[in-house]
Amino acid sequence: MKAKSWYFLLLGIILFTIDTYGRPIWFENFEIAEKGYWGDDDGLTIHADLSGITKWFLNVDNCSFTASNDYVKTVSTSGGRFEALDCDGEAVWTSEWIRISGESSVSCKLTTRETGSGKTETSKYIHVFYRLDDGPEQLFEINGISAGNWGEAVVEQTGLQGDSLQIVIRLNTSYASDKIIVDDILVESQEPPLLPENLAAAGDLLINEILFNPYPDCDDFVEVVNVSNKELRTDHLFIASRDSDGNLKQVNSFSAFADYLAPGAYLLLCEKPDSLPFIYPQNCAENFMSSELPSMPNDGGVVALVDDSLNVIDELIYDAKMHHPSIADEEGISLERRSVKLPTSEWENWTSAASVVGFATPGCPNSMLELDFQTNSVTFEPDVISPNNDGYNDFTNLHFELSEPEWLLNVLIFDVSGRLIDQPQKNVTIGQTADLNWQGQRSDGELLAAGIYVFYIELTNLRGERKVFRKSCTIVNKIM
Incomplete structure (x- = not known):
């Protein structure tokens, strides 16, 4: 183990034994060597290698x-550090944007050093800045600011507050013996x-929606909902799976x-989670959190929520067979919880997300959530x-309010002569509430002529019940 890798161990010991609540958020010790830019003895060639570097630019x-x-x-x-030597111009090192939202107070600290005899402050310097939220x-x-022969300095900024932080370091050295060093x-x-x-x-805390068979360009996800009256600390919550003997594994x-x-x-x-808004139109990205999940097999598995002591908060044994019977291919379709009042373990409390919302509602209330509607209306x-x-x-x-979820919806449109004009919805699943827009055109985008159009709306459920609604809509003033 390299010497600098003991840094976090030492830091943890310090934090544990003194009266402080300091906790590392982001750390860079430049342990990957030979990443950057350098010249060649031919005086012309410039070499560059930043492969594998994702935390800074x-x-x-x-x-x-x-x-x-x-x-x-x-x-x-010294186990890795960042250096500039005789670069004859200002280089700019920039960190990635570091997430600091939700933190009460954030500080940043780093070490700078210099070697060599050069004292000219305009050509041998380092300036360290920070940015908050694109500011x-x-x-x-x-x-x-350090310039000339400053030796060594600890650079520090406290009281940083915002959603994101970026560190910017500007440095220059113009003599062959003058070196500037940044570390830790x-x-x-x-x-x-x-x-x-x-x-x-x-x-x-309850498991509310899961996606375990994602599209190729998407990852598994697990959505949870806080059903208590408490503000819950997310850094003391864990998600896990179980092995074949029932023991918790992959606790993250x-x-x-x-x-x-x-x-x-x-x-x-x-x-x-960044890909989800591009795949699922009904999403609430403000509720996304990047987290490592346990493996979630496509045919079935276990998802458990646990606390610091590995006590189970909620647990779901899921199976692909829990999807709606009308679903032929489960890829990209999430399982949604119907009710937070019913046990997580009940299969009947889970079903496929409605197709009319795009087969998932990541971060949002579920499309198949049971609501207190006593009648059916469109x-x-x-x-x-x-x-x-x-x-x-x-x-x-078209606004739907239905007495129960899990309906199959068909919508047919006729003109006043009774001719079928279009079928914009065919055997799509729908929850208790849904909204569909119609822009006066066929499914292929062809605009319809002015006139009266009759909507035949049919709803059926797994019990064979059937409900029919007839509504009309008039198109006028279609001239662009």
């Missing part, structure tokens, strides 16, 4: 590299004290951050439309 557009020992790169010295660069308050960049949080009322007990923390999940709030866990608003893209009544909204 480097701009050397203003630098000049005329020899093999002119460089701005990481080196293996302007702001100089670190403690040793943000640490972003940490002053974590709030842990209170008993922020810890989840059994039944406080929701988050390393001290975020809070409010009563009634939804949280979607996914390793790479309404049009408005019932007269003018689809000319003038922003006024360009479409009508």
